[in-house]
Amino acid sequence: MPVFDPGILQSGQYHDWLVQGLVLSLQLTAASFVLALPLGAVLALMRSAQAAPLRAAGASVVEAVRNVPLLAHLLFWYFAFPELLPEAAREFLYAHNPEAVCAVIALSLYSGVHMAEDIRSGIRAVPPSQLEAARSLGLGRLATVRLVLLPQALRAAVPPLLSQTVNLWKDTSVATVIGAAEMMYQAARVETASFRSAEAFTFATLAYLTVSLLISLAAHLYQRRYPVRPA
Incomplete structure (x- = not known):
């Protein structure tokens, strides 16, 4: 008769925690x-x-968000923001994984303002003659932006945007401070439950490294496939 080993069950549970994270x-x-x-x-x-009002509003949002640490954003959205909501909305939030929702809000804002600067650089790289040609063909201002300006700007901004994606991936680790059960949270949970610090944090380290390298590889391959050419 096989002997039941609870350590095997626990090891599998720890593995599941890390994978879930x-x-x-x-x-x-x-x-x-x-x-x-x-x-x-x-x-x-x-x-x-x-x-000028649009430029001022855009600059105000960018400077207000990027000059506050990500940790402060996370704490604000998790602890302060729900208190500003109507009771029904607050209860709905608390019933639907508020840690993950608030982490997404904070990470989106923080990464979005940094991506804005990369996209703005891409917009500056679009030759003015492209916009003049679009207008001469009868395209309106919005159509010119949607069909001519943004596609070229985003293509030029792909490499820095991929770098920002690497930063975004690494920044998810900060969500552990509000109890989001991401990878660092689960690694600390495994360490607390089993004292297997080396295994837990080696897994987390290798996972962050692997995904970061894959994104960086994608950026490198994109740059080789679509090298930036002077306008």
């Missing part, structure tokens, strides 16, 4: 990127607009 970290990265990129594009357009 890795999956949540990837989900936080993906969700934050999906929100941060359009936010960055809007802010970049505002900062590049001809109207």
Whole structure:
């Protein structure tokens, strides 16, 4: 008759915790990127607009967000923001994984303002003749921005945007301070439960390194496939 070893069950449970943390970290990265990129594009357009009020508003948002540490953003959105909501909205938030939701909000804003500067550099790289040609063909201002300006600006900004994605991936580790069960949270949980510090934090370190290198490799391959050419 086989002997039941509870240590095997515990080892499997610890492995599951670490994998769950890795999956949540990837989900936080993906969700934050999906929100941060359009936010960055809007802010970049505002900062590049001809109207002074739009430029001032865009610059104010960028400077206000990027000059506050990410940790402060996380603590604000998790502890202060829910108290500003109506009771029904607050209860809805608390019923739907508030740690992950607030982490996504903070990471999206923080990454979005940094992406805005990269996209704005891409906008500056688009030759004015491209916009003049679009207007001469009868395209309106919004159509010119959507069909001509943004596609070229985003293509030029891909390498720095991928670098920002690496930063976003690493920044998900800060979400552990508000109790989001991402990879660092689960590694600390395994360490506390089993005292297997080396295994837990080696897993987390290698996971962060592997994903970061994969994103960096994607940036390198993109630059080789689409080298930046002078306008």
